[in-house]
């Protein structure tokens with residue numbers, strides 16, 4: 001299964017390199033880093049953007065109780081959606097898999113009033129047009145519960161890029177706070193970014 005995941009990921013990269021944004025899936029260390037200190041016992045709805053072959057999805061499902069927490073994933077690539085649907089069948093996991101763009105996160109809500117506790121993102125913002133980055137961040141803020149958390153990761157070498165600096169400024173502007181921690185055990189090394197919706 002491990003090889004199958006990597007092979008499918010590389011195939012996805014070759015088909016659409018700018019949308020996938022990385023040649024290999026994230027490491028289990030990055031999965032641990034992006035989910036650190038999340039109290040899953042309190043979560044009702046978790047949304048993941050850009051699950052790919054599901055390295056974070058697996059950790060999300062393993063960490064949460066099937067009866068209490070629903071994991072909803074939004075993936076742009078039809079090939080990855082097909083892979084995820086086979087890997088995480090809905091008769092075994094409390095999961096909703098939707099093929100869409102993360103900016104349309106409102107479409108995955110059960111009602112206009114429903115809110116999300118945590119959003120985990122793997123989106124390759126480096127390759128996003130700015131309008132889509134902005135729409136995604138604002139839509140994420142809107143669907144989060146007060147106190148809810150948004151986490152994404154950025155590759156360390158992309159931090160100086162003007163687009164990434166602009167993203168960090170946008171996060172600070174929209175959420176009013178940005179925290180971060182590094183994960184060197186990933187190819188390439190990454191930094192996890194966290195924002196909390198305080199009001």
Ligand SMILES: C[S@@+](CC[C@H](N)C(=O)[O-])C[C@H]1O[C@@H](n2cnc3c(N)ncnc32)[C@H](O)[C@@H]1O
Pocket residue numbers: 019020021022024025026049050051052053054055056074075076077080100101102103122123124
């Ligand atoms: C860098 S890969 C990360 C995959 C996996 N989460 C990991 O960490 O190994 C980025 C993923 O985001 C997906 N993606 C790109 N743009 C997207 C968008 N606008 N909405 C949802 N998914 C998107 C890609 O198809 C790909 O699966």
